[in-house]
Amino acid sequence: MLNIVAHYSFDYAQQVHYPSSPLQAGPIYFVTPRKCGIFGVCCEAIPQQVNFLIDESFDTGKGANPVISMVHFYLKNHGLNSVSIHFNADNCTGQNKNNTVIQYLLWRVMTGLNASISISFLPVGHKIFS
Template sequence: MIDEADFPEKNANVVISILDHFFAHHGLGEKYACLTADKGQNKNNAVLHYLIYRILAGLHDNIELSFMIVGHTKFAPDGYFGLIRKRYQQSNIYTYEDLVPTILNSSENGHNTCQPTRDYGTSRNSQSLIYRDWSSWLLKFFRKLPDVTKYRHFKITKNKPGIVFLKKTIDGNETEVQLLKKEVPFGKDKAFGLPSQIFPKGLSLERQWYLYEQIRMHIPNERDKDATCPKPNQPKPKK
């Protein structure tokens, strides 16, 4: 769960940073990962480069990435998000602190969990999410795959460093492409640096004033008002 103020923008760097955060804090030490995505924005060279990086760095041995067919992109996670939405609509939520138990209580058997990236004073442990400029950094070592959006299945293995196996359909012919430009500085037994960090800019002044003037009035508790819609410390921008 990411605070609106902590979310930079929706792009490849954010997608990769969230994926990297998940593997670092919620992975099980697995060496084989099978990933499924339902949206085209995840199908880009930067995400592909990141998965190759994980193999070369010794973080995984094999990774498969598959994209669902257009028009058939509803799968199990959507159903659980639906349970969260249903519980959300039946709850009074004024703060992120209120949202945590709403998510946790949205499924009968505890399938839905909440991993906040801030400490909201709840029982859930928080782990700060670090955003990095993965796209630019990875381009130093990997070349782009032409027509990446034409493929639906990708496979990367430690036995073929830098090579991606491609399929347009699950039963289609498999081809392979070498995307490694040069020797990389990272590896299983190598100490290496990570991409430069990206720092979120926080809520814009316009957004802060909108929350203060349009949303604050609907929150009954003063403590919750100040947590979600505090008065901005700068004058309202003139239109």
């Protein structure tokens, strides 16, 4: 484990529709385009962002469970393996301040995956990614 503090940000982005073309005036060929949700986790030190693309048929909402699953996957497969972590997140109650998310962060510390974890919630409307 690296003796550093890693700084990550995570949030849901706007949904996108596909198939799409930037030159297309609107959804001409398809009555209802498919929707794709985007959840991003960014390591602010690198900066490198990993986006999770969620097709509408697999969308389970923007609650705590999907957030925990994607953040855990990111830290396991793309994280810096640091001793301490600091997260930035938006001020959305369902995604971030949920007791389940806080309990997950506590679980990471209690199981020795990290020595300490802190999380900051930015004011509504502020951009959090580098």
